[in-house]
Structure formats: C-alpha cells, structure tokens
Amino acid sequence: xxxxxxxxxxxxxxxxxxxxxxxxxxxxxxxxxxxxxxxxxxxxxxxxxxxxxxxxxxxxxxxxxxxxxxxxxxxxxxxxxxxxxxxxxxxxxxxxxxxxxxxxxxxxxxxxxxxxxxxxxxxxxxxxxxxxxxxxxxxxxxxxxxxxxxxxxx
Numbered sequence: 001x002x003x004x005x006x007x008x009x010x011x012x013x014x015x016x017x018x019x020x021x022x023x024x025x026x027x028x029x030x031x032x033x034x035x036x037x038x039x040x041x042x043x044x045x046x047x048x049x050x051x052x053x054x055x056x057x058x059x060x061x062x063x064x065x066x067x068x069x070x071x072x073x074x075x076x077x078x079x080x081x082x083x084x085x086x087x088x089x090x091x092x093x094x095x096x097x098x099x100x101x102x103x104x105x106x107x108x109x110x111x112x113x114x115x116x117x118x119x120x121x122x123x124x125x126x127x128x129x130x131x132x133x134x135x136x137x138x139x140x141x142x143x144x145x146x147x148x149x150x151x152x153x154x
Contacts, residue, residue, distance in 0.1 A: 033134065038112045041134050046150035048086040052077040054145040077147055088139075088150060096120055 033041070055076050087099040090110060098106040108122030112131070118141060119128045132147065133140035139150040 033115065035112055035115060038115070038131065038134055041136070042090045042110075042112065042118075042131075042139065043092050044090065045153040046088045046090075046139050047153050048082040048084060048088075048148060049151045050079045050149040051082050052079045052147035052149065054147070079147075079149070082148075087153070096122060098122070098124070 055078050085101045087102075089095075089097045089099075094109045094111065096106075096108050096110040097104060106122040106124035108120065108124075108126075110121070111119045113119065116131045117128055118131050120126065127143075130142040131139070132142045133149075137152050139152070141148050141150075
C-alpha cells in the first residue's frame with residue numbers, strides 16, 4: 001500500500017512539473033518575441049475559435065455628464081464564440097491560405113515585419129493587422145476594434 005502511495009505521489013509530481021514547463025513555453029509575451037520567433041511560431045493551421053469586440057468605457061461624473069471617452073486603459077474586450085468556420089494556413093515559405101467552410105477562398109503570401117505586424121497579400125485583398133498574442137496554442141490578431149482568436153490545429 002505504501003509503495004502505491006509513493007508511486008501516486010511521484011506520478012502527480014512529474015505531471016505538475018510537466019505542466020509547468022509547457023505553460024512557460026506557451027505564454028511568451030509578444031514584446032519578448034523576435035520577428036524570427038514569430039515567423040516560426042505562426043507556421044501551421046489555425047481554426048477561428050473566438051471573436052472579440054473592444055468595448056469603450058465612458059467615465060461619468062456625479063452630475064451625469066460625460067467626462068472622458070475611450071482611453072487606452074479604459075477599454076475591455078467582449079469575447080464570443082466564433083460563428084464562421086474559418087481556417088488559416090501559414091507555411092514556412094511565407095505561403096498563406098484562408099478557408100471558409102472547408103473551401104479555399106483566399107491564397108497568397110504573408111510577412112511579419114515589425115514585431116506583431118502581420119501583412120497578408122492574397123487574391124482577395126492585401127492588408128495588415130496586429131498580432132496581439134502568439135503562443136503554441138493560440139494566435140490572436142487585432143483588426144480595427146475587433147480581435148480574432150485562432151486555435152492551433154497542428
């Protein structure tokens with residue numbers, strides 16, 4: 001009985017150590033990543049999982065007058081599950097493709113230049129958006145006042 005308990009404790013300890021190591025790898029801040037890190041990290045397939053909308057917080061004084069509108073520290077993101085079945089693919093050779101409902105709709109190339117700036121050039125359109133998070137599990141991009149969170153498929 002005692003050896004089973006020791007084995008269980010050892011197993012749980014190893015699992016906790018393993019989870020701690022994985023978490024550190026997944027949670028590297030965008031500001032701490034190099035352009036090379038981001039070019040490697042983005043390669044693969046990504047499934048749209050959530051869409052976020054920036055909500056402005058308006059300060060109101062005691063008389064009920066508007067004092068201040070949107071400030072950088074006065075916004076929040078309201079997340080909702082994605083409705084669209086959208087998938088993005090990024091290759092090591094800077095190839096980009098976008099699928100809606102498993103149908104290829106856009107194809108072209110991508111570039112990550114300044115830290116966090118993703119430029120997409122395709123047969124659909126060319127535009128830049130800001131990468132706000134890139135981990136081994138999630139890619140989050142900001143386009144205007146909307147955020148799009150993708151989950152890594154492979």
